[in-house]
Amino acid sequence: xxxxxxxxxVTLPSDTEIAMTRTFDAxxxxxxxxxxxxxxxxxxxxxxxxxEMPICEIDLRVGGQWxxxxxxxxxxxxxxxxxxxxxxxxxxxxxxxxxxxxxxxxQTVVEFVEEGGRTxxxxxxxxxxxxxxxxxxxxxxxxxxxxSYERLGEVLATLS
Amino acid sequence: MDxxxxxxxxxxxxxxxxxLARLTxxxxxxxxxxxxxxxxxxxxxxxxxxxxxxxxITRGREAQWRPCRLDATPLEEVxxxxxxxxxxxxxxxxxxxxxxxxxxxxxR
Numbered sequence: 023x024x025x026x027x028x029x030x031x032v033t034l035p036s037d038t039e040i041a042m043t044r045t046f047d048a049x050x051x052x053x054x055x056x057x058x059x060x061x062x063x064x065x066x067x068x069x070x071x072x073x074e075m076p077i078c079e080i081d082l083r084v085g086g087q088w089x090x091x092x093x094x095x096x097x098x099x100x101x102x103x104x105x106x107x108x109x110x111x112x113x114x115x116x117x118x119x120x121x122x123x124x125x126x127x128x129q130t131v132v133e134f135v136e137e138g139g140r141t142x143x144x145x146x147x148x149x150x151x152x153x154x155x156x157x158x159x160x161x162x163x164x165x166x167x168x169x170s171y172e173r174l175g176e177v178l179a180t181l182s
Numbered sequence: 183m184d185x186x187x188x189x190x191x192x193x194x195x196x197x198x199x200x201x202l203a204r205l206t207x208x209x210x211x212x213x214x215x216x217x218x219x220x221x222x223x224x225x226x227x228x229x230x231x232x233x234x235x236x237x238x239i240t241r242g243r244e245a246q247w248r249p250c251r252l253d254a255t256p257l258e259e260v261x262x263x264x265x266x267x268x269x270x271x272x273x274x275x276x277x278x279x280x281x282x283x284x285x286x287x288x289x290r
Contacts, residue, residue: 030272032264040267044275048282052289056281066277069270 041146050113050136053143057132058082058116068092077102084110088118105130120147185237186263189256192236197221198229202238205252209242215250 031043046053056062060078068075069092077091084107091102105127109117114134119127130147192198201215216226230250233239237256242249 030268030275032268032271042268042271044271046275046279046282048286052282052285053278056278056285062281062285066274066281068274068277070273 039146039148041144043142043144045140045142047140049139050134050141053134053141054113057134057143076100082107082110082116084108086110185256186259188236189238189260192232192238193260195229195232198233201226201229201233201250202252202257205239205250209249209251211247211249 029044033041033043056066058080060080063080064075064078067090072094073092074095075090075092077089079087079089081087086107087104088107089102089104091100093100101123103120103122105119105121107116107118108129109115109131113136115132117129117131120130121127128148130145133144133146135142135144193202197219200218204210204215204218212223212226212230215230216223219226230239230241233250234241237253239250240253241251
């Protein structure tokens with residue numbers, strides 16, 4: 023159940039989880055730093071081009087809270103997420119809850135594995151909230167190109 | 183459960199994915215569908231019911247023959263979802279690549 027398109031591997035370990043794996047050409051300590059320090063995190067965790075991350079608060083310890091907020095440069099379309107850390111193993115593993123709007127909390131686990139100076143980061147999460155997902159779907163449906171059975175074959179290959 | 187969750191649940195089983203892959207080639211009977219698998223007719227029928235409930239296949243009316251056909255609609259939703267998801271994260275990771283390069287240089 024995997025694909026390596028764009029270098030980011032997306033897998034479906036079960037019907038409630040989605041996992042993403044990506045390797046970076048840097049040691050785990052550095053990837054960890056980029057992931058856990060607001061100064062660095064807000065420079066890359068932005069989604070589509072043009073977004074900014076005005077809110078980025080991280081209290082990295084078990085029971086500590088995190089809060090991320092995004093918006094367009096003029097402050098419009100702002101939204102945010104927050105949660106609590108349930109596991110913190112430096113340079114190796116972070117588990118946290120993730121709350122988006124009124125949805126029940128999702129669980130996310132991020133693992134960092136270093137090998138030969140490179141680090142593979144795997145993020146496993148329950149399927150995104152219905153509202154977040156609907157927003158994503160609405161965006162995708164907007165480009166609405168007709169899809170053939172050939173395309174569906176690709177999808178099945180992706181999932182198998 | 184919402185439609186996408188039902189679709190994901192139906193797709194979570196390798197036999198059901200193989201059945202769908204076969205149906206991309208055209209309609210087939212239960213007998214034809216069960217041939218590649220080392221499982222009983224009733225077990226295949228059970229998988230077909232899950233797929234039918236998820237709206238991924240439709241079945242003919244004829245009592246004996248009942249050919250199964252793929253219904254692509256719910257898969258399109260999954261395809262769009264997965265593609266958007268991957269695109270979203272790939273943009274993030276490309277920026278992270280650049281940032282890590284910069285951080286490595288500053289470390290020196």
